[in-house]
Amino acid sequence: MERSLTLTYAASASRPLCFNRSPSSSSLWLPSTSRSSRKGRAVSMVKASSASRPTLASNWDLSSLQSASAPTWLPRFEDLDTTNMLLRQRIVFLGSQVDDMTADLVISQLLFLDAEDQEKDIKLFINSPGGSVTAGLGIYDAMKLCKADVSTVCLGLAASMGAFLLASGSKGKRFCMPNSRVMIHQPLGTAGGKATEMGIRIREMMYHKIKLNKILSRITGKPEKQIEADTDRDNFMNAWEAKDYGLIDAVIDDGKPGLVAPTADAAPPPKTRVWGQWKVEGSRKAKKNLPSEHKILQNGYQGGDDEKGTEQEKEASSPV
Structure with missing residues (x-):
């Protein structure tokens, strides 16, 4: 029979130390003799093995643990979470479609950062194809509820509700990366069921369309009729076109320090001949x-x- 002893001891709460000890095994095979003699020999061998085996009091001396080489420090899992790391820099990232779950996460982060410090800006990075209108309006209301300025930055694509949230940032603090795209359009949806139920759904969609057009008109300074005409179909823009339209304030050019100093003299790229x-x-x-x-x-x-x-x-x- 092989016996092993594994002990774990923590020298301190901040630096856990783990030691494994496996003493040499002792064979307990006995020849076939009388029952009493076998029992006596077994007891004597067990006593001898117990006497030679190190005990907890004798082997685990605190003085010896102080000289043991401690392993390198490993960060906790929550320290490696990118969301927590960004929150420490007051950055909220919207990198998926806008739905109820995403909206709850973004709203909670905005309210947390605003309660933590109402003087420092909150940066909202957006790379979203859009999504639910009601969820997006919830994020919009949370942005307006924050006393701290909410700076918005588009990376990749800000379409539909993503473009709406991009334009809803604090004036003078709405940015686009040079290769990002912005798209605005009217709300999309489907209706089914009874005729009365379809009518209710259609009236709700028209309400959201008028509501979004009014907000975009107030943000961009353009008349509602022009907003309605421009959002009749998918309206794609590059970063400089979005700036001219009034959706953003500046374009962050290559080789610049980004959010610290966006370029004011960035030249727009040449347009495609046809599109x-x-x-x-x-x-x-x-x-x-x-x-x-x-x-x-x-x-x-x-x-x-x-x-x-x-x-x-x-x-x-x-x-x-």
């Missing part, structure tokens, strides 16, 4: 000399700048 030319007003194109979307998808853009009339007019006038 930056359409200006949607209702359902018609305002500019001429533009090919149709259908023809671009089929054959690509081949027209020159000196063409007269639109591709739609040429297709309509061509004989069938």
Whole structure:
């Protein structure tokens, strides 16, 4: 039979030390003799083994533990959590779609940082495709409830409710990275069931559409009719277009110290020849000399700048 002794001892609460000790095993095999002799020999061998085995009092001396080499310090799991590390820097990260669970997390972090210090800014980093309107409005109300300024920064994509939250930051403290994209549009949704229930859902969607347009009009300074026309379809913008539209205040350029000093002289990148030319007003194109979307998808853009009339007019006038 093999016996082993494993003991764990903590020298202090801050530096746990773990020692393993396995004394040499003792064989207890006995020859086949009388029962009384076997019993006597077994007792004597057990006593001898117990006498030679180190005890807790004799082996674990505190003086010897002080000289033991302590292992390197390992941080706790909560110290390695990126969310906690960002919160220490007063940074809240919205990196997923906006739903009820995400909204609860962001709202709780905003309220916590505002209660901790109402003088320092809270930075809200956004990389979100959007999501629930009601959840996004909950985050919006929490941002306005905070006495500390909430600075918003777009990395990657801020679409739909993500763009709405980006524009809802404190004035003068709304930023975009140079390669980020911003998209605004009207609320989307579906309705099903009875006719009366569908009517209720549609009226609710129209309420949210009017509500969001009013808020965006107040933020950007543009009339509600223009906001309604610009959000009729998916309206994508780069960082400089979002700045011109009034959704952000500055673009953080490459090689700059970021949030500390965003660049004021950053030049926008050149626009693509075709995709930056359409200006949607209702359902018609305002500019001429533009090919149709259908023809671009089929054959690509081949027209020159000196063409007269639109591709739609040429297709309509061509004989069938």
